[in-house]
Amino acid sequence: MEVFWIILTGCLTAIACALAGSFLIVRNTSMISDAISHAILPGIVAAFLITGSRTGLPVLIGAASVGLLTTFLIEFLHRKGRIQSDASIGITFTMLFAIGVIMITAFADNVDIDPDCVLYGEIAYVPLDMVNIAGFEIPYAVLMMGGVLLLTITTFFLGYRQLLASSFDPEHSQSIGIHTGFWHYLLMACVSFITVAAFDSVGAILVVALFIVPPATAFLLLKQLHHIMIAASIFGIIAAVTGYVLADLLNGSIAGAMATVTGVLLILVIAYTKSKQALSANKESIIE
Template sequence: MDAFWIILSGSLVAVSCGLLGCYLILRKMAMVGDAISHAVLPGIVLAFLISGSRNSFVMLIGAGLIGLLTTFLIEFFHRKAKLQSDASIGLTFTWLFAVGVILISAFAGKVDLDQDCVLYGEIAYVPIDLWITGAGQIMGPRAVYISGSVLLIILLFIKFGYKELFLTTFDPAYATSIGISTTLWHYLLMGAVSLTTVASFEVVGAILVVALMVAPPATAYLLTEDFKKMLAYTAVLGIVVAVLGYYLAWFMNASIAGAMSVVAGILFLAALLLSPKEGIITKMLRNRALRNQTQSI
């Protein structure tokens, strides 16, 4: 039963992260998730200092607010300071992460509060982190409810904002010309990324969140040029990563998050080599067949 809960929560997180990752990759902002997962540390510390509690919900609120600030600063430095996207991402998350480290050392040095215990989750703990009602009834792993709720929000966001997200991603100039605010939809997308990243890294860990937000969408990108198919392939690949990653970790007695990340990388490599249109080996075989046809003529 533990395996089921771990795979289920991993799959829910993988689909949420992957769907948003499709937009990030096409907008050339794939590392925003990594930036947010590190930059939220001061939000976690400030939430603790203000509330005096290490309650996960309180810290998630603090982390979420700083996550939104992170996306604003990245865009601000990119537009106003004319920095490249990668430079603004690197500047923002290192600065905010450093602020968090200073806050911990200055105000929370004697408290069990560090980036390992509040920033990085562990998917193997999902079955034992239970949601217990006030009446003492066990409802199941808390992570499943968190991940399921986030996925529902992301699916509704994409369903009702599909046209706007599509146009602002592929043709922002046209979107602006027909009255769609590219700035508004950029921040809505970044808000969704922030929500998903912050909610997910407590469940599966920051490293796996980044891997799931980049690898499955990048793999799907190599497999199709149809955006709707890319979204569908990404969701399927995310579930495959969760399933195969768990059993790889079980077989090797290794980290589950690490195994899932490895599987995601292997699937991307397979697509890179064997993709029907863009695969390296596929192109070599196609060129060889074409040369043979030419010589036979």
């Protein structure tokens, strides 16, 4: 049963990241997920210092707030400071992550919360933190990720048309009455919620991989956004299941193996698309 809970946590995280990551890919803002995944640390620490708990709604709210702050700072540095977009991302997340490290060492040094927890996580420990729901023992991480996934699906289902329009043509969307800024920051809030829900179990490294690689892989094969979202979710699930099996065989890091499998899938798809293009080119040359 422990194996089931570990794989289920990985799959729930993969689906949530794939759905949000698909929008980030088409918006050319995928690296913001990297920035947010590191920058939420001060929000987590602040929520812990206030509530005494590093789980629950206060932590989600604290992390989401810092996630939105991260987005504000990146855009401010880029637009007002005239700093390149990639440099703005690097400056913002390193500064906020460093502030989080200082807060931990200064105010929470004797508590089980540290930067390694955020970066690497340990999905193997998921079955150790169980919650009793109507007589059933369910891991807290599964409840957290399941709730965030449900929130993400609901948000994207209700706002799909607005998010789609603002992703591909923000100027036209603005002209027809779509508040592109609202939908942008709502997407960033979803990214923040997903990241903090997953940080303790799978870690920021795997979260970033799941946000970027499966959607990028699907983008090579498909063009319609809803198809990309479905395919990215499938690639994420394959990575979660195969990654666990690989980690078990090698007695290695589960999160690391899952992230590695996402890269392998991307390489296989690149090889497939290149061979398909070469075959098409050969057919055209033969016809000519």
